[in-house]
Amino acid sequence: MKSIKSLYNIGHGPSSSHTIGPERICLDVLKHYDGDYYKVILYGSLSFTGKGHLTDSIIKEVLKNVDIEFSNDLHIEHPNTMDIIVYRNQEIIGHERYYSIGGGAIRRRGDDWIEENDIYPHKSFEEIKNYCLKENLSLYDYVYHFEGESIKDYLKEVWRVMQEAINIGLHTEGFLPGKLKVKRKAKALLYSQKNKVSIELRLVSAYAYAVSEVNASGGLVVTAPTCGASGVLPSVLYYLKDVYKYNDQMIINAIATAGIIGNIVKHNGSISGAEAGCQAEVGTACSMAAAAYSQLESGQISVIEYAAEIALxxxxxxxxxxxxxxxxxPCIERNAVAAHRAINAGNLAELLTSTSLISFDTIVETMKETGNDLLDTYRETSQGGLAKKYKAKVEKELKN
Known part of the structure; x- marks a missing residue:
């Protein structure tokens, strides 16, 4: 498996696969070609949801002199496919096809040079668990053992950016960009005085909304494992620091543990909504947050595994x-709901670990198969489900 640095990318929202990935693709093209004009063709999810995800904006920011075409062609190898044609003096000097494969990671067709070296020798939770038990290591010790001490500094920066996103979101009011005119809610949630609402519900929701609203505005967030799910893990950790007074080093250890869970899903399943639906994004984020919560509250590998399994x-x-x-x-609200579910999964796992019958590896495999069975319309295309119903509602209202 790759370094968890590949999972925890720091970049601008609102979508790791639709903004961070395309930005990196454009920058990679600029490393290899000296063009004076570019044509970009977006396919699949990049085409259907590109404008809402600000894909065209980030491409224009990087390539400058560029025309962008949104293709309806679904006969593509990957749901996030992007062609870049490079011109110099009105002649084509390059034509590359790239794939934005989730979490900001990219691949170029016919080439594997973008791939990073494997850091971890193990590929499943079962293998990792057995190794840790044999060597008497915690999951975060396992991370530090194979990544080296430098990963701790990187995770400190990850935690800093997560906290900064929460603080920015909690102090920003108004409306999110775009035609939906969605009102920002993080600050209102933080200062809500409704007596029947628990402190946990109010604070965790406020923190999740804060990060998700920063992400939706194109602000700086951490993919955990993606931009679209970036509010889940930070909100749980910030709550635990704020209320339960866990210190920053403990939080960083929990982030390392969560990284192993996310890495396993990324390696054996998918963290891309365009490949496997939101179960791959928010589902994985919930699983990571549940593991982090259990790392802090229990520390037992069996509890951590069960919590992550329940969440996914x-x-x-x-x-x-x-x-x-x-x-x-529904992305922002979904982040808040998943954050609460992560805490519930952690608590339930601590009570019932001895009764667990399903391994984490089994649920990851099941998620991948379920994602393959989902119709394309339910995989980040805005062509089905809630997006389809909302579009029909708006069109009906316009006719009336």
């Missing part, structure tokens, strides 16, 4: 159908 299991089949392609509805 109960997101199976979750579709990715953002309205008008914006990472706003």
């Amino acid at each position: 299991e109960h997101h199976l089949g979750l579709t990715c159908d953002p309205i008008d392609g914006y990472v706003q509805i």
Whole structure:
């Protein structure tokens, strides 16, 4: 498996596969070609939801002199496919096809030079668990052992950016960009005085909304494992620091543990909504947050595994159908719900670990198969589900 640095990318939202990935693709093209004009053709999810995800904006920012075409062709190798044709003095000097494969990672057709070296020798949770038990290591010790001490500094920066996103989101009001006119809610949630609402519900929701609203605005966030799911893990960790007073080093250890869970899903399943629906994004984020919560509250590998399994299991089949392609509805609310589910999964796992019958590896495999069975319309195309219903509602209202 790759370094968890590949999982925890720091970049601008609202979508790791639709903004961070395309930005890196454009920058990679500029390293290899000296063009004076570019034509970009977007396919699949990049085409159907590109405008709402600000894909065209980030491409224009990087390439400058560029025309962008949104293709309806679905006969493509990957749902996030992007062609770049490079011109110099009105002649084509390059034609490359890239894939934005989730979490900001990219691949170029016919070439594997973008691939990073494997850091970890193990490929499944079972293998990792057995190694840790044999060597008397915690999951975060396992990370530090194979990544080296430098990963701790990187995770400190990850935690800093996560906290900064929460603080920015909590102090920003108004509306999110785009035609949906979604009102920012993080600050209102933080200062809500409704007596029947628990402190945990109010604070965790406020923190999740804060990060998700920063992400939806194109602000700086951490993919955990993606931009669209970037509010789940930070909100749980910030709550635990704020209320339970866990220190930063403990939080960083929990982030390392969560990284192993996300890495396993990325390696054996998918973290891309365009490949496997939102179960791959928010479902994985919930699983990572549940593992982090259990690392802090229990520390037992068996509890961590069960918490991660519960969290992912109960997101199976979750579709990715953002309205008008914006990472706003249902994405932001979904981050908050998943954050609470992560805490519940952690608590339930601690009570019932001895009764667990399903391994984490089994649920990852199941999620991948479920994602393959989802119709294309439910995989980040805004062509089905809630997005389709909302579009029909708007069209009906316009006719009347």
